[in-house]
Amino acid sequence: MNSISDKNYIQQVSIDCVIFGYQNRQLKVLVPKLAYKGDFWGLPGGFIHQDEDIDAAAKRILYDRTGITDVFLEQFQVMGKANRSSRTFLDRLVELNADNPLLLFDRELRQKDYDWYTRRFITIGYYALVDISKVIPHKTNLDESIEWYPVKQVPKMIMDYNEMVKEALKTLRLTLDQKLSAFNLLPDTFTMQEVQDLYEAIFNKRFAQNNFPKKILRLNVLERLEKKYTGAANKAPYLYRFNKEHYNQLSSEEALLADY
């Protein structure tokens, strides 16, 4: 049995992912719970192989928990306090699980792993935006469960993970208009009301009903499709689709402007 320290990972650096989804008018976060006594909730995370780009590592970690890869995934913040380590949480876990044979298997290995895991860790935070209907959350062999929690009801997590969720949400809000990232949380087609519901969930506030569609349509990235079939043809709302091509064009224009 190998120790984590034998694997060729970059030392003292990790990646953690805040994976956002949207369901029932609620912005949600994917939260795994560790398969040990003590109710330890965390974030999907992992380490970086020496020969692996950090973006590729984040993609791998996201894939391991969601089974999808082609999604919005960006850095938001590095957490780098000098005292940032998993020591407090791991000590508590070991204490509560003293009778767990897995933890007792090899005392020497355990010590080696313990030393590796409990050093100071700098973690690179990534946030992902996924269409929740396309994701079947996967447990790793360390997870008891993995579930979607509304951001307002995320349980108390280990280490600084609650703060990370908050920072990710800040970045999502801060850059939403320029990155047009919200549409990554919706299914392929949607009504204008569904866009407004989503924005209201993200910002946790109401937008004026008469201004919102104007503001969104002005972005010029939505393609109007047929009316949604509701039975009552008169009041049926239009369906829209996010026009990725147009958005890419916009992005290239932005890239052009960014040249210096």
Place this chain on the structure above:
Amino acid sequence: MNSISDKNYIQQVSIDCVIFGYQNRQLKVLVPKLAYKGDFWGLPGGFIHQDEDIDAAAKRILYDRTGITDVFLEQFQVMGKANRSSRTFLDRLVELNADNPLLLFDRELRQKDYDWYTRRFITIGYYALVDISKVIPHKTNLDESIEWYPVKQVPKMIMDYNEMVKEALKTLRLTLDQKLSAFNLLPDTFTMQEVQDLYEAIFNKRFAQNNFPKKILRLNVLERLEKKYTGAANKAPYLYRFNKEHYNQLSSEEALLADY
């Protein structure tokens, strides 16, 4: 003489700072040049002590080159390609400076340092916004010079530093309106025209003369002072000051909204 590897730094992680200033209607970046043959330009950078917060390390690096601390300083991007290392540049430097006695001093030490420096490095990019009139750039003992370059005329730098400047500029543009960060680049008082000139320098485009003041005043963070003395009282423009208190109030409101 000690090797860099004996110092208690976090391995394979560095910090690099893109320091922006504004002068003569140009957005500028502070660029040091190495005191070796070969025209090697870089960015102010350094490493992280094991007992030092990453934000504190960035502050220390900024202070070492500018002599100031109380300025806008934020992360913008981690550069983390698997092949990111200083090997190519260092090999070239050693080749061109074979006659430099400093590089020949201790062959064993040199090898140890070389191995340390040329491993893969993940770097955390910070950008700073400073009032250029308050900064006297400091050379370290590795610098031949350190100078302000207009962003459009930054020389070809080592490693991926040109890309980092571009990414920092992108972040500056992307978050300018929400962070109101531009005012950090101005002296304590300024005219509306000076604000517009600054915005135009940052975005490298012109804004309509009649809309711009309205847009800026609507932010509600500028305090109008007396008229600027120009000799011709009639046409003298007003001076403004960035109202930090009001901005802090706004920020707390944002923090409140960010609660979940």
